[in-house]
Amino acid sequence: MSARPVKRSLTLQGHRTSVSLEEPFWHAFREIAHAEGRALNALAAEIDAARDPGTGLATAIRLHVLAHFRARAGAGQNRHRS
Numbered sequence: 001m002s003a004r005p006v007k008r009s010l011t012l013q014g015h016r017t018s019v020s021l022e023e024p025f026w027h028a029f030r031e032i033a034h035a036e037g038r039a040l041n042a043l044a045a046e047i048d049a050a051r052d053p054g055t056g057l058a059t060a061i062r063l064h065v066l067a068h069f070r071a072r073a074g075a076g077q078n079r080h081r082s
Contacts, residue, residue: 005058010044019044019058028065 005020021029033043044061051060 011041012045012048017057019061021058021061025062025065028069029061032065032068 003022005022006026007018007020008026009016009018011017029043030040033040036043044057047060047064048057051057055063
């Protein structure tokens, strides 16, 4: 997988926008949307609406992906504790 950002188009509230993410983040982003049974554009719109002012959409998506997998890792650790 390439570490270089890849630009893709998304539709947020009826408007097309492009986001540049590295391939591993695109794959993880799609995986999250699929696991939640949601369209990629719907998940992107939710992230867009919740992001802090001054934070770009690509950064917000990366942070969402990171938080998602950290939460999953934490849940897995809790199951293995006695």
